[in-house]
Amino acid sequence: MLIRSGDLVEVRSGNARGTRAKVLSVVAAKDPEGAVRLVVEGVNRVYRHVRRSQKNPQGGRLSKELPIDASNVLVVCTACGKAARLGARTGADGGKVRYCRKCDADLGVLRRPRAARAKTGG
Numbered sequence: 001m002l003i004r005s006g007d008l009v010e011v012r013s014g015n016a017r018g019t020r021a022k023v024l025s026v027v028a029a030k031d032p033e034g035a036v037r038l039v040v041e042g043v044n045r046v047y048r049h050v051r052r053s054q055k056n057p058q059g060g061r062l063s064k065e066l067p068i069d070a071s072n073v074l075v076v077c078t079a080c081g082k083a084a085r086l087g088a089r090t091g092a093d094g095g096k097v098r099y100c101r102k103c104d105a106d107l108g109v110l111r112r113p114r115a116a117r118a119k120t121g122g
């Protein structure tokens with residue numbers, strides 16, 4: 001999965017089609033072939049009715065976002081501003097970077113080069 005939390009994405013289908021919003025979290029698939037889901041700010045909001053409890057003494061209706069399928073969004077490129085698919089390639093330093101398939105701009109490091117990881121253990 002090339003989408004990270006904090007990315008600006010454009011929703012491509014459903015009620016929120018066309019909306020651009022920030023990814024709040026990436027929900028890992030439960031099984032190896034399962035689809036990755038994303039919580040996107042303001043998209044797929046629902047009301048949950050919550051019983052009163054110690055944590056929530058008032059109870060009532062709580063508005064929250066539910067995850068949507070990652071295949072329904074495209075990342076908005078920070079360089080060209082278009083909603084684009086992402087690719088992954090090896091960068092100049094041997095690390096792995098992702099890039100915009102429309103304008104070819106680098107959009108952040110996915111994995112640092114082997115040498116750098118060995119030094120810091122990350």
Ligand SMILES: [Zn+2]
Nearest residue numbers: 077080100103
């Ligand atoms: Zn671009």
